[in-house]
Amino acid sequence: MRLVNEFTKGLWREVPPFRLVLGLCPTLAVTTAAENGVGMGLATTFVLVCSNVLVALLRKLIPSKVRIASYIVIIASFVVIVELSMQAYAYKLYEALGIFIPLIVVNCIVLGRAEAFASKNNVVLSMADGLGMGIGFTMALTVIGGVRELLGSGSVFGVHVMWSSFEPFGFMLKAPGAFVCLGFLLGIMNIIGAKK
Amino acid sequence: MTEYILLIVSAIFVNNILLARYLGNCPFLGVSKSMDTAIGMGMAVIFVITSAGVITWMVQKYVLDPFGLAYLSTIAFILVIAALVQLVEMFLQKSVPALYRALGIFLPLITTNCAVLGVAIINIKEDYDLLTTLVFSFASAVGYSLALVLFAGIRERFAVMKMPKPFDGTPLGLITAGLLSMAFLGFSGLLK
């Protein structure tokens, strides 16, 4: 069924940021811990789904020349809603994600899906697309965050799991570690993908 | 005066906007395949980030804060940036059409470049005054362009090397960026 297809593609075949190389900035920055990865992923998913739905709803009313500007206003509004909600109900996560929450506005995934999909498909399909991509992104962020947290702090989701003599690779939590880790994971994904 | 020099050194090397703060990655891996596009992109980015930084600062101080609308800064800033990029596009199209064509799709993509919005937000977060905002925005953009050009130079070399298939392309780019970032990490002891 088309609906299921649109939903599942975001989970593996076209999962950001591995297959669909978008949304790299937050990926590298917030994945110092699995928990942050989850938080960021969910916030992005919320914005992605809401903006996809609204753009699909209005797609026939918005003149082509002003579509990018309109999408930006729509996406930015949902981002501000997320910002305010996080400040009210999840302050610790808000501080941890910092500048990258407002940066969801320029997350290439959100604008990319609005332009490439939601502007050309109906509301239900767009919602499935957004949900799939969002959940896929969240899973990816959690995995990357988990790897970096495991190697960099010896814990996963704050729970210490490595043996006591394990010396954490602080490198993993810093910028170079992020780039290298993502590079290797992407390479591994390619290997897995090629085998199928 | 020394504070400004420290700020410039910090923004370009120690806290490089791309290699240390992770801002501006998407176009980074796409544009930096050749030196010429990298340099052209760098110039455009320097202009956009510097002017966007200053204009958004003024919008925040003279429009948003006085009316208690600080929570709308995200929307206001992105609209300012979008408009600015539009202006730059029109200007380049009329006066330097060769550069306009060379940059192609990457020019409008500067709007979604996290570095532009990121710098604008940092200016406000760190509570910089107007002159510091100008200096920081300019220096950050220079740091970005520097990273871009260095990267393009390295990648031009890679184009003629043999690589294991799964790692070719983006994964290699990322690992290279990691090594470059590590090199810049060496600067962190510079400011004492």
Add this chain to the structure above:
Amino acid sequence: MRDIIRMIVVLTVICGLSGFTLSYVKQVTEEPREYAYLKFVKEPSIKAVLSGYDNDPIKDRIIVTLGKDEKGNPIEKQFFPAKKNGKVFAVAFDASANGYHGPISVMVGVNDKGVVDGISIMQHSETPGLGARTTEPSFTGQFKGLTLDGVNLTASGGKIQAISGASISSGAVVRAVREALELLPKIKQEVFSS
């Protein structure tokens, strides 16, 4: 012409709806946001200076108007009450004084008899190893159980031993605590009878 009008109308409507929705969300989240912020920023200090209470000092915070500034705007201060069985027996609030490198912000917990329950340094920019040592329990613990008379450096006849080599920082903390204690009688009525 019609196209341009259409573009302007669509953009205006979208911006208008956006503005409307956002100001609504802002209003609805105003109270939870303030609470979450205070909890994150101030709760550790409040917990350090108050004990034995069964309420939520941040939720029950009282705002007292202390007068007006030069523009005629009211100067307000937040007080965090500690209650037992509904009765306020102590209160925590902050005061600050200038140290060696800038203002030192102190959270002071004091009961209704003017006796200090505890102090906690919230923010400072003092020198590590010298002025920054005022945050150590060996220094802050000295204030517990004292009233206004005792809160002074030993050099000025009080009971607080300054940190050697950091007399300015120590003096600043003392001044801040004194300021808090001096404020107590003025707000006692409003805070303790709620």
